Amino acid sequence: MISASLSMLPAAIINGFMYGAIYALVALGLTLIYGVLHIINFAHGAMLMLALYAAFFLFDLFNIDPYFSILIVTPCAFIFGYLIYRYGIGSLAKGKDQNILLITLGLSIIIENGALFFFSGDQQTVNLTYGFEAFDLGFMYLSYPKVISFFAALLMCAILWAAMSLTDLGRAIRAVAKERQGARLVGINVEHIFAVTFGIGIACLGAAGCMMLPIFYVDPYTGNIFVLVAFTIVVLGGMGSVVGALVGGFIIGITESVGGLLLGESLGQIGISLIFILILIFRPTGLFGSKV
Amino acid sequence: MLRVNNLTKKFGGLVAVSSVDLEVNEKEIVSLIGPNGAGKTTLFAMVAGFLKADEGEINFENASIVGMKPHQICQRGMVRTFQITQPFAGLTTLQNIMVGAYSNTPQTISARKKAEEVAEVVGMTSLLSQGADGLTVAGRKRLELARALATDPKLLLLDEVMAGLNPAEIDEIVKVIKGIRDRGVTIFLIEHVMKAVMNLSDRTYVLNDGKLIASGTPSSVAENPQVIEAYLGHGAAEAMAEGA
């Protein structure tokens, strides 16, 4: 039994990397929002679920390949995020940390049950023509979608990192993250930058949703699965750290698949909440406790 | 009563408080003065248990209080106020003061009685039912004082209770502080403005860049060239001497 598990270990690790990259993208949106706005978006999972549905319906109704949908869903997600922060969350919370948490909790309840109301509770998946083709690595098969999603997620992380470091907008965002009063004084429209950042964070989810759909499923509760995962990655990598989100994503992806292999499907999930609790208690700044 | 030896605190490379020795005796009013950023509040925070000192000893009534938490230090009879007032904003003045009074009694009735007494001492009786968030700056400073006093301290650490007050308000609070001392409470206070503490304190320590640069009676300290330089900048002492 143990030896059988061990022989499957390399496959589990590689699978962990594949999922880890996508988790990282989900967490990246969360950590960016936290790093700049210092708020926790509890509706992150619910918004990811919306992105998955968007990709699903684009495929189901218009037969658009989910990987192509990235180009449609990502900008829409940005606009959605921008508007919902600027005219919803930002103005209602009155700057209180716990209020934001509660408002985004309310938002996640609305989104989740809205999806249940309109789309029903059925699990939806897509069948791509190349969905069952796979690379033969000798000790395992790796499906095309997993590989595509892996590299697409890495590419998105790289684009985001480059945009944050090299563009004027990125510089403005980092200025606001560091010194919000100072940024306001030199004429940066802080509220606008906040909303843009929130929009970018949600845009990450848009992209992540499209990449996840071919290797996952969607139902109204999909988001719940990822809420704790994303938070864990973010606290593990350090709130606000881009590199941390990537490394944290890999760690969680591998923990989950290796944990599932060694402890069984059910107990394997324990790793995530356990890591979350231990990190918060013993090293609340995370492994890479820097700011964006 | 309070004896501090070799107290040191560093933040990264910056030495905020550097091997400070000082002493406060029973029934004294001792002040700690110095320019902004001299390390006064940091020193207070260490004495009251809010910050961990990197080095040094703090003895209160001949027992070390290093490593104790603020509430334990308060229960031993030393209580601090905050420079930036920290009222319980959602509560009334009376409820604020009662929180302090509860440190000596579990009884609501006696806590209320104590709070009303203390309010009388600091002149807040008419404000008892007012919400703490509606108080003026002067009111908030008094509330800080009242809450601390309600814990029945032996030693009060007052962090700039006069900052932001007008001269008339300062005169009043000086009277209040003297009254508190006359009731047997020892007082150790931080003040940024030298003039305000001149006629209040028995002894004064001067802190600059984390180091003690002078101590003694207020008048002797005020004539110390090092102190004048610290306050007015380099060369000021000479200029003043020439002028005189």
Next chain:
Amino acid sequence: MSNLRRHLAFLVLGALGLIILPYFISSRFYIDVLTLIFFTAYLGQSWNILGGYAGQFSFGGVMFFGTGAYVSSILLTTFGFPPIFGIFLAILGGAFLGLIVGYMSFRSGLKGSYFALITLAFAELLRVLANSVEFTGGGVGLFLTYAPGLSNLQFETPVGFYYFALVLMFISIAIVYWLEGSRFGAQLVAIRENEDAAEALGIDTLRCKIYAIMIMGAMGGAAGTFYSQKYLYLDPPIAYSIHLSVEMLLVTIVGGMGTIFGPLVGAFVLHTVNEVARHFIDTPGLSLIVYGLILIIIIGYLPNGLIGAFKKKEKKSGSNSLDKKRSREES
């Protein structure tokens, strides 16, 4: 004092009304709805002690409920231990869990959103554990047999459970009523308003917060026994459902945090909304959409909840917290 005395009069009248109410209601449906309202109000009250009074919001309040439910149910199914005594062990179990969670999180200085999230993670951890070990019945769950009688805390009619829930709710109101006039209550409120100042004034803030979460845990434990004896079935998704965690904070926030009757008012309003919505459109999800909207509206426009909104004399405290923030930044 007069304020408390007025509450007391209100309390006695209301209690009498609720005690005789079943004699005027013949519909089983209304009795069940009222039972559920009392039950949620009770759980909300347990959340209120830690969240409303001590200011520590938890997102995983369900963990005490689930643990209490498992304690008394396992004692019953495995050892035949009667729930009338089992409920006390459920209470102890909840309090003990509160001690562990409270000690671990408060000790390491977690507050605000971090505390909320770590409680969520604890509940999730317990859910996975309950799903994986055998003595909880794992994913299959635990089935309890229906054998009405006081020693089983099971009743032949819905009215029996109505009174059971009513007693729990009365006890919770009595606890909070005591809190309002006590030193411990004042200390919790001081911690909520300003933890540093509370500590400076001699309050052992860590100990107080741990006591508060232990009370919450004890109350949650009893609720677990109530639930499992009423519905006779328990599995990990029920025992540790995030939905119940949310409902606890929702009824309290809607009604008014840090008030004696907030959770009851909130539970009453939300359940009424729920039933009315269900009456018109019986589609899954709709009433929860309304719950979410109500939560956002209350946070945005009525921070003191419905009770706060009716108390006209309540002053705005929003500007003040801004001042405080600003002066902190300046320092």
